Amino acid sequence: MKSLILAGGSGTRLFPLSRKQFPKQFIKIIKNTSLFQKTIQRALHFSKPDEIYIVTNKDHYFLVKDQLGEINADAKIIVEPAAKNTLPAIYLGIREIVKDSGRSTVAIFPSDHLVTMSTSMTEAFSDAEPLAEKYLIIFGVKPTSPHTGYGYIKPGKKIGSGFRVAEFVEKPDHNTAQKYVSKGYFWNSGIFLVGSDLFFAECRRYAKDVVAAFDQPPKEAYDLEEVYGRVPSISIDYGIMEKTTKAVVIPLATAWSDVGNFNAIYSVLEKNDDQNAIIGKHVGINSTDNLIISERLVTTADIHDMTIIETMDAILVCPRSSGEKVKEIVRILSAEKDDRVNRHTTVHRPWGSYTILEDGGTFRIKRVVVRPQHRLSLQMHHHRSEHWVVISGTAKVTIGNQEYLVKQGESTFVPVKVKHRLENPDTLPLEIIEVQMGDPLTEDDITRYDDDFDRIG
Amino acid sequence: MKSLILAGGSGTRLFPLSRKQFPKQFIKIIKNTSLFQKTIQRALHFSKPDEIYIVTNKDHYFLVKDQLGEINADAKIIVEPAAKNTLPAIYLGIREIVKDSGRSTVAIFPSDHLVTMSTSMTEAFSDAEPLAEKYLIIFGVKPTSPHTGYGYIKPGKKIGSGFRVAEFVEKPDHNTAQKYVSKGYFWNSGIFLVGSDLFFAECRRYAKDVVAAFDQPPKEAYDLEEVYGRVPSISIDYGIMEKTTKAVVIPLATAWSDVGNFNAIYSVLEKNDDQNAIIGKHVGINSTDNLIISERLVTTADIHDMTIIETMDAILVCPRSSGEKVKEIVRILSAEKDDRVNRHTTVHRPWGSYTILEDGGTFRIKRVVVRPQHRLSLQMHHHRSEHWVVISGTAKVTIGNQEYLVKQGESTFVPVKVKHRLENPDTLPLEIIEVQMGDPLTEDDITRYDDDFDRIG
Secondary structure (H helix, E strand, O other): OEEEEEOOOOOOOOOOOOEOOEOHHHOOOEOOEOHHHHHHHHHOOOOOHHHEEEEEEOOOHHHHHHHHHHOOOOOEEEEEOOOOOHHHHHHHHHHHHHHHHOOOEEEEEEOOOEEOOOHHHHHHHHHHHHHOOOOEEEEEEOOOOOOOOOOEEEEEEEEOOEEEEEEEEOOOOHHHHHHHHHOOOEEEEEEEEEEHHHHHHHHHHHOHHHHHHHHOOOOOOOOHHHHHHHOOOOOHHHHHHOOOOOEEEEEEOOOEEOOOOHHHHHHHOOOOOOOOEEEEEEEEEOOEOOEEEEEEEEEEEOOEOEEEEEOOOEEEEEEHHHHHHHHHHHHHHHHOOOHHHOOOOEEEEOOEEEEEEEEOOOEEEEEEEEOOOEEOOEEEOOOEEEEEEEEEOEEEEEEOOEEEEEEOOOEEEEOOOOOEEEEEOOOOOEEEEEEEEEOOOOOOOOEEEEOOOOOOO | OEEEEEOOOOOOOOOOOOEOOEOHHHOEEEOOEEHHHHHHHHHOOOOOHHHEEEEEEHHHHHHHHHHHHHOOOOOEEEEEOOOOOHHHHHHHHHHHHHHHHOOOEEEEEEOOOEEOOOHHHHHHHHHHHHHOOOOEEEEEEOOOOOOOOOOEEEEEEEEOOEEEEEEEEOOOOHHHHHHHHHOOOEEEEEEEEEEHHHHHHHHHHHOHHHHHHHHOOOOOOOOHHHHHHHOOOOOHHHHHHOOOOOEEEEEEOOOEEOOOOHHHHHHHOOOOOOOOEEEEEEEEEOOEOOEEEEEEEEEEEOOEOEEEEEOOOEEEEEEHHHHHHHHHHHHHHHHOOOHHHOOOOEEEEOOEEEEEEEEOOOEEEEEEEEOOOOEOOEEEOOOEEEEEEEEEOEEEEEEOOEEEEEEOOOEEEEOOOOOEEEEOOOOOOEEEEEEEEEOOOOOOOOEEEEOOOOOOO
16 A cells, blocks of 8 residues: 655644644644654554655655654655645645556645544555545544534445545534534545545546646646646545545544644643643642643643743743634734744755844854755855854865865854855764854855755745 | 842742742842832932942852842842741841941832832831831832731821731731731731931841851851851841831832742733733734743643743643642652753853753753853863863863864864863854763763862862
């Protein structure tokens, strides 16, 4: 069985934990593992590493690579040139799978949900697999509450261990949700199992514009940018599942959450004796039932049922029940062009990452981590000089015509307008402190001459 | 008239804004001015600069000097070797004043209260001055509410524009406070006006042990350390005012607050349209009546009547009405020997200040600011090397036998076990980024050979 993992989402509903450049699936909420990493680990129960395909976009490509590396996993990464919702992503993914292996049965996993791996999950997939050539399988979770934020599936005639899909319904109000739960509706888990032939056939029937965008007579070179320029933005639910007569829902008896707001995170985290879910250091007086996630010390008194999220550059305080208002906060910050909506103080790059420690206007201090055997581009700055102090590992530096090693505890200097390159020739990470000085001091004062990651020009 | 300013207090009731090494009077709450600075500015209405005396302790001496410098003020600073409450501080202060100028009338101001300067204040002092030879004057504020955290003064027989003090009463319960307010009691402002002769006479009568500690037959050299070893810790209220028959209360018709908790800060700050008092950047959805003080971005939704205090290393969230619980938080942190109770990430030193930007275990990054024409001690570290990058100004450095200038944008290196010194020879502040590396990396790995501030050994 092939696994196709959808990792292109970019929500900021968990701001300030999530940012546009660091969406929900990459946050390490539970035991220092991200939802994306958990999804890969789950997929490995159904597929071998070379049977796992990940669809993401170019902004998150290196984050995907980083997080795969952290769990020693490998997978084929397919990069979308633009985000066009789930149907184009799935079409592109299954197209690649079929190109590699011919007709296949493909499990499709969103990477931003929390799913507990269990034997009943394996059983559900075993039950589903024989049906996947005749039906498009969607897994349905038995509701534990009348959640108003989820989609529901009304079961019809019984088929195997599942049911024909009688109807898909989107986010109902509370009373309707209660009715659905009592009538045996399922939560739409977003997890699918499809045979490639049937999937393409149903796409040709119901999503002609998607098929046309991908398969219209190719030019000399197949240009994915061009395909994504014309493909519509559409979900698999709306584009196919709600239209096909071949949808079957298979019950999934496992804990499942879309972790769509902080309250959902509270409900999946372990609680202490005061029913607080804490990640970080907290000192509380009479403080109960709170979600507190922080990098530094959080102190509270007489605080109950509250969400407190603290990151290096932004804090959120709201009742746990008000998590849906985060998107309004993000809307305001976006309108103000506040860059904190886009990125954390730590920014992931193809060669590693950097963290801004202080931005002083005419100087900026960064901690830079370069991955083993990686190097930054050969570059030059018109308006800034850089001091580099190696705090861990060994740096190979090129400055002007000189090339030399800078060891732990040593430093070097890059003058204005001099070509330079930072490289980690070692097998351990290289960490440096960079003090940039310049006026003006802007991230875009960079001219690249040679780059391992094709970022020139 | 002489002014004596008491600046030795060390409360942490406003943690995390206040720390043991950075108490309430030095926090810049209102228009970037501290209560201490406001007290100096107030005293200048009554005394010339060379008539102002400040009593503080050695931990805060340089902070006092810094903050005087910031408002271009000057005053005589008297350093107590230990904190022994207000009576010894006042005794020491008036002793110095009399030594300099003979018999004097002395206004005594706490530096950690907020008092609005007004003509009625000048009038109250004019009314009080002729009485100061026969009476110990205490100023009483007409209550604006039945505050339970203040001391009250019951007025007796009328004298001039004031009253004999019939009784001092400490923090009453709410009902008693209401009774006091309706009966015309005053709040004890902690502001006094005393003639030195009468003050010493009353001390000899009621505070014999204080007098004895200061005035017992002196040895060859008068040793203040020794005096403070034997002087009891006692307030002027308890030691003198509650016992003397010569206390007179003069009404002070001005806005006054002891700013003893965050709610008091809320009440004195300007509010926006949502009745939020904000210092820092805040984005709020349906958030009203909050006090929010922060260094970075604070976002809130559905938050009302709350205190949110954010500093570089610690955060407090509590209802505005729960400010008194801060001391319990501080007690827990103190028991855990959490250094955040003692100091901010920015630490004041006689030569300037430093801010810890990152503490990485084997490396530590500081931004160091050296005042014009000041220098650090000649020092050496056994276990750490230091990289210095000058980001503003010019440094004169001594490293081993070499002495040279390091200009803005340049850097230098101090190896382990090499004597060195950092100096600002310029008339503008010197700012450097220091990257320390060592194992172990501790603040006390410092051997001083020469110091402008007598900190050797």
